[in-house]
Amino acid sequence: MIADSDRGIAQMLSDPDLVGDTLLFALCLRHVLDRVSDDDGLRVRVKTLDGLLLEVGEQATGDNPGKAFYWARRAVERDLPRYDPESTQGLMRCCAEMVRKGGQCSKPAVTVWIDREPATGESVWIGYCRRHLTSEVEALRDERQRLWNEHGKPVPPPNRGGVLTRYFTCDWDALWQRVCPVREPLDGAKEATPPKPALRVVRGE
Numbered sequence: 138m139i140a141d142s143d144r145g146i147a148q149m150l151s152d153p154d155l156v157g158d159t160l161l162f163a164l165c166l167r168h169v170l171d172r173v174s175d176d177d178g179l180r181v182r183v184k185t186l187d188g189l190l191l192e193v194g195e196q197a198t199g200d201n202p203g204k205a206f207y208w209a210r211r212a213v214e215r216d217l218p219r220y221d222p223e224s225t226q227g228l229m230r231c232c233a234e235m236v237r238k239g240g241q242c243s244k245p246a247v248t249v250w251i252d253r254e255p256a257t258g259e260s261v262w263i264g265y266c267r268r269h270l271t272s273e274v275e276a277l278r279d280e281r282q283r284l285w286n287e288h289g290k291p292v293p294p295p296n297r298g299g300v301l302t303r304y305f306t307c308d309w310d311a312l313w314q315r316v317c318p319v320r321e322p323l324d325g326a327k328e329a330t331p332p333k334p335a336l337r338v339v340r341g342e
Contacts, residue, residue, distance in 0.1 A: 153330045154300045158197075162212035163304060165197045170305075186315050210316040217313055218299035218322045220292055222251050222260040233269035242266055255284035258291035292323065299326020 149155055149163050169192055173180050183189040187206070190213070194205030197212075229249070231242035246264025253260040265274055285291070302309060303326070313322045 149304060151332050152300065152303070153332060154327060157215075158208070158212040159216050159300065161197050162193060162209060163301060165193045166305065169193055169196065186312055190316075213301070213312060214316045216298045216301050217317050217320060218295040218302075218324070218326050219297050219320070220258070220260075220295055220323060221297050222262050224262045230264060231266035231269055232263045233265055233274075242269055244268070250278060252278070252281060253285045255281055255288050256291065257293055258285065259293050294325050295323045295327050297327055298322070302326055303329070 146164065146167065149160065149167070152160075155163060166189075169179070169183060169189070173183060179192070183192050190209040191202055191206045194200070194207075194209030194212075195202065198205050198208050200208065229246050231244045231246050233242045234240075235242055244266040247267045247270060249262055249264035251260045252263045299322075310322070
């Protein structure tokens with residue numbers, strides 16, 4: 138694995154997409170890679186993917202090897218490039234439009250599903266309460282699912298993950314297969330979120 142020499146710690150800390158454990162993983166990984174050329178013992182320990190994950194996990198958490206390795210795997214797994222459906226009212230609220238009152242019903246849903254645009258695969262979680270779950274709604278759900286299948290089950294570009302690839306170069310397919318063998322990563326990565334504008338105080342005359 139190679140760290141991008143043009144993108145350092147400051148860029149990581151200012152990246153709004155790099156947060157939580159994935160940010161901590163990135164910072165510790167950069168620290169390990171910066172030291173590896175001058176430390177023969179470290180170079181041996183991180184020769185394999187598992188060894189690298191363990192080293193980063195131990196530096197990040199201070200836990201025993203088992204817990205440290207699990208933490209590192211989870212941190213990388215959360216960055217798997219993927220498309221996750223958006224949620225409108227949350228998974229347990231009815232999304233039916235209220236004609237007279239306006240807005241959505243928002244009563245507890247009795248069933249939820251992923252509604253996909255047949256041609257693009259863009260999707261959103263939706264749910265309906267017992268009152269609004271009509272045969273017409275169910276028929277529309279089934280028809281949209283059928284059309285999506287007929288279009289070849291398209292999947293949009295990732296809207297989550299792939300942030301670590303901005304800062305490190307490696308065989309990412311092998312790494313993602315190691316940490317998440319049951320889910321195949323999508324090509325590409327989440328589109329970068331623009332950084333928040335920096336504010337400064339302007340003193341008047």
